Amino acid sequence: MKIHNFSAGPCILPQDVFQQASKAVLDFNGLSILEISHRSKDFVAVMDRAQALALEHLGLTDKGYKALFLGGGASMQFLMTAYNLLEKKAAYLNTGTWSDKAIKEAIAFGEIIEVASSKDANYNYIPKDYEVPIDADYFHITSNNTIFGTQLKSIPQVGIPLVCDMSSDIFSRQMDFTQFDLIYAGAQKNMGPAGATLVVVKEDLLGKVTRHIPSMLNYQTHISKDSMFNTPPVFPIYVSMLTLEWLKNNGGIEAIEKVNNDKAALIYGEIDRNELFQGFAAVEDRSNMNATFSLRDETHKELFDTMWKDASISGLNGHRSVGGYRASMYNALPLESVQILVNVMQELEKKA
Ligand SMILES: *Cc1c(COP(=O)(O)O)cnc(C)c1O
Numbered sequence: 270m271k272i273h274n275f276s277a278g279p280c281i282l283p284q285d286v287f288q289q290a291s292k293a294v295l296d297f298n299g300l301s302i303l304e305i306s307h308r309s310k311d312f313v314a315v316m317d318r319a320q321a322l323a324l325e326h327l328g329l330t331d332k333g334y335k336a337l338f339l340g341g342g343a344s345m346q347f348l349m350t351a352y353n354l355l356e357k358k359a360a361y362l363n364t365g366t367w368s369d370k371a372i373k374e375a376i377a378f379g380e381i382i383e384v385a386s387s388k389d390a391n392y393n394y395i396p397k398d399y400e401v402p403i404d405a406d407y408f409h410i411t412s413n414n415t416i417f418g419t420q421l422k423s424i425p426q427v428g429i430p431l432v433c434d435m436s437s438d439i440f441s442r443q444m445d446f447t448q449f450d451l452i453y454a455g456a457q458k459n460m461g462p463a464g465a466t467l468v469v470v471k472e473d474l475l476g477k478v479t480r481h482i483p484s485m486l487n488y489q490t491h492i493s494k495d496s497m498f499n500t501p502p503v504f505p506i507y508v509s510m511l512t513l514e515w516l517k518n519n520g521g522i523e524a525i526e527k528v529n530n531d532k533a534a535l536i537y538g539e540i541d542r543n544e545l546f547q548g549f550a551a552v553e554d555r556s557n558m559n560a561t562f563s564l565r566d567e568t569h570k571e572l573f574d575t576m577w578k579d580a581s582i583s584g585l586n587g588h589r590s591v592g593g594y595r596a597s598m599y600n601a602l603p604l605e606s607v608q609i610l611v612n613v614m615q616e617l618e619k620k621a
Contacts, residue, residue, distance in 0.1 A: 273606035276584030277415055277559060277597040278437065279457040286511045286601075293507060302507055307500050312507075316496060319510035323467055326513060326522055327446040337468040337488070337496045338506045343436045343455035344370065346466060350409065350432050350451060351375035352486050356478045360384050360405040360429075364421075365392045365414035366590065367434060375409075378480075384408075391591070392417040394551035401427045406477075407450070413438035415458065416588040418561030418595060419554040424448055430474055438558045439467070440516060441600055442526045450474045459558075459599045461509030464502040516600065525600050532598045532607045533557040539611045543618055545569060549591060563593025569621050576620075577613050585610075 274281040293302040298311050305312055320336040339345070347370055351359065355378040363369055363386035375381050382405060385396035392414060401408050407430040413420045415437040424431070430450040439454040446452070450471045457463040468488065475489050484490045490498050516525060537555060540548045540562045549561035564570055577585055587593040596610060 271581060273580070273582045273609050274584055274602070275582060275596045275598070275606070275610070277458075277588070277595060278455075278599075279463050280459075280584075280597060280599050281601045282461065282508070282512055283515045283601045286508060286515055289511050290504075290508045294504075302504060305503075307497060307503050312503060313497075315503075315507050315510050316501070319506055319513060320496065322510065322513035322517060323469065326440055326516060327452070327469060329446055329469060332447060333473060334469050334471050335492050337470070337491045338465045338501055338509070339468055339491060339496070340464065340502055341466060342463070343367070343434060343453060343466055346434070346453040346468065347371040347374035349468075349486050349488070350407075350453070351378045352480075352482055353475060353478065353488050354407050354430070354432065354451070355379045356406050358382065358402065358405045360401045360408045360427075362386075362396065362399070362408070362410045362425075363388060364395055364411050364419060365417050367415065367436070368409070368411045371409055371411070371434060379406075387419075392419065393549055395419050395421055395554040401425070401429065403428055405429055407432045410434070413441075413556050413558050415559050415597075416595075417591060418550040418556045418559045420556035420558065422554065437599075438556070440513075440522055440525070441529050441558060443522050456505055456509050461512050462505045464505035465509055467509070512601075528604060529557045529598065529600070532602065532604050533560065535604070535607045535611055536560045536596055536598070539614050543614050545618055545621055546614065549587075549593060558598060560596045560598065561587060561591055561593065562596075563587070569617065572620065573613075573617050576617060577610065580609055580613050582606075582610055582613065 323336040324330045358380040360382045361372045363383050384401050385399035387394050387396050408427045409432045411434040432451045433449050435452050436454045437458040440459055452469040454467045456465040470488055540546045546562050547565050585594050587595045
């Protein structure tokens with residue numbers, strides 16, 4: 270039976286990728302992918318290909334950037350970015366739980382200027398009027414706020430290095446990625462299974478802080494060893510490579526962005542039309558990846574929950590800090606799944 274997986278992460282990946290990955294567990298040139306050396310020719314080729322595809326999709330090939338696949342999740346990057354880049358002062362835009370956590374990690378390394386925050390409105394919008402101090406070492410933003418369903422529709426131009434947590438919308442929309450100096454993304458939202466984190470960093474950004482950086486937390490260590498300083502998360506990197514290959518075979522970001530726009534238009538259209546529902550995020554900041562919404566009248570909850578579960582929909586419950594529902598519509602989720610959800614919302618309207 271086909272399940273429509275709206276989970277926020279770990280999340281849906283292409284079926285083709287699951288099939289190829291499961292084959293590689295049994296037989297990857299004779300051995301299992303799980304038992305080969307990360308220094309073997311076959312895995313080095315996987316790492317090279319994954320790095321090349323990541324840069325290619327972002328339009329950053331031969332532009333002074335390195336792609337690394339590290340462990341520790343996006344949460345480790347909250348710490349590593351500050352460790353490597355923060356000498357005196359850094360600026361942060363606080364647009365959600367993840368930005369907030371990034372700020373908390375950075376505080377130990379210098380002065381943190383929170384240029385704006387939407388915390389007082391439970392992060393239901395993206396602050397737009399703020400000033401970024403030009404003497405800060407970098408400005409940190411979160412491009413998509415997975416929990417609250419908001420997304421930066423335009424990227425602030427600030428004239429200082431720009432660091433972006435792109436965990437939940439990387440490879441989902443076209444952008445000029447050269448405006449970023451460092452991008453990081455946990456694999457498990459749009460790229461692969463949990464366990465690997467992609468870091469794309471402009472090399473000339475590094476080596477400027479005076480503190481000693483422990484080897485494992487130092488981007489330059491990982492760059493000098495081509496992301497193989499220690500044993501990398503071999504299987505998550507392999508599956509990420511397959512997903513990036515899938516994306517390329519399906520027309521790349523340009524093509525997937527069109528589908529993502531269609532999915533978002535479909536669900537938000539229904540949220541706005543159907544009087545039983547209301548959206549959570551400010552309309553102009555609505556995320557194309559995570560749509561947050563709720564029932565206006567909680568007495569319909571039991572019926573609605575039964576109906577979407579009966580329609581083989583999974584992962585629709587909202588995060589505990591928002592409540593209601595969250596439909597996560599990452600690259601691998603087909604338009605058809607969103608249509609099924611919209612049908613259920615329309616049937617509820619008839620029954621309620
Ligand atoms: C999920 C998520 C994180 C945390 O990722 P981990 O890999 O679990 O550490 C950070 N930032 C954003 C935007 C996320 O969606």
